[in-house]
Amino acid sequence: MPKKARTTCETPFTFLSEGQQIAAVAHQCGSRQLVILCHGFTGSKCEHRRIFVELGRAINADGADALRFDFYGSGDSAGDFADTLISHNIANLRDAMAWARQQGYDKLALLGLSMGAATAILTLAETPADVLVTWSAVPDMQRVFQGYIQDVHLLSRQTEIYEHEGWLIRKAFWEDAIQYDVAGAFARLTMPKFILQGGADDKVFIEGFHHFRDLALPPADFMEIPGASHAYTASHHRNQAIRQTLIWLKRNFYSNLSS
Numbered sequence: 001m002p003k004k005a006r007t008t009c010e011t012p013f014t015f016l017s018e019g020q021q022i023a024a025v026a027h028q029c030g031s032r033q034l035v036i037l038c039h040g041f042t043g044s045k046c047e048h049r050r051i052f053v054e055l056g057r058a059i060n061a062d063g064a065d066a067l068r069f070d071f072y073g074s075g076d077s078a079g080d081f082a083d084t085l086i087s088h089n090i091a092n093l094r095d096a097m098a099w100a101r102q103q104g105y106d107k108l109a110l111l112g113l114s115m116g117a118a119t120a121i122l123t124l125a126e127t128p129a130d131v132l133v134t135w136s137a138v139p140d141m142q143r144v145f146q147g148y149i150q151d152v153h154l155l156s157r158q159t160e161i162y163e164h165e166g167w168l169i170r171k172a173f174w175e176d177a178i179q180y181d182v183a184g185a186f187a188r189l190t191m192p193k194f195i196l197q198g199g200a201d202d203k204v205f206i207e208g209f210h211h212f213r214d215l216a217l218p219p220a221d222f223m224e225i226p227g228a229s230h231a232y233t234a235s236h237h238r239n240q241a242i243r244q245t246l247i248w249l250k251r252n253f254y255s256n257l258s259s
Helices: 048-061 086-102 115-124 141-148 152-158 171-177 182-186 203-215 235-252
Strands: 009-017 020-028 033-038 065-069 107-113 131-135 161-164 167-170 193-198 220-225
Touching: 009 086, 020 048, 020 086, 033 048, 033 086, 033 115, 048 065, 048 107, 048 235, 065 086, 086 107, 086 115, 086 171, 107 115, 115 131, 115 182, 131 235, 141 171, 141 203, 167 171, 182 203, 193 203, 193 235, 203 220, 220 235
Parallel strands: 033 065, 033 107, 107 131, 131 193, 193 220
Antiparallel strands: 009 020, 020 065, 161 167
16 A cells, blocks of 8 residues: 655744744654754754755655754844854753753754754753754864954954954854854764765864764764765755765664654
């Protein structure tokens, strides 16, 4: 007999974090296993070329649920981008995880892109989940922002706000970000991990990928996609990132789901 098609739905909703409204979309098919997607710096719950929309739908097609949301100051969530902080991001992700537990999800996976990956790593250092997937993870806050801004320490002493590609970044963001040790937090994580990296990314990310491999506690799997950019811009690289992630999730997160 042919397999019965799964009933899926995509539901926009909001939840509160630190008293602020956070915009989200739930991809649901009745699973008790959820993958929470964390977007990157200047990104949103759709992410670049809508890769998180494609990924959420692909996870649903595999029989698990997915949650996309906008960090405070991004996308449709409350606040201005200039007021965002890594500390806010961590609080938002913890509250997304708390929402998931309240909905009755038994297992949680975190998947983050770039700064969203760093946020997931930092959050998991204090708040447990079952597995972690990172795409192009920010490995070191200071090194990454030094790549954006020449003499960022001098700039932070001279001005309260900086414009980067049309986005306003306050001094407070930089001061908050550099207090976090992403690599140190990653080195303490014991859950299964899948670390994905584009081979054509900036040097700091590729070096961070190799440094993570040296630090990782087992179990951990690492994969580099040759020629892929930081956000997997080309369609074939997006497809490969999604496909390889689904293969890994099937083996390590929702392998017990019925077909």
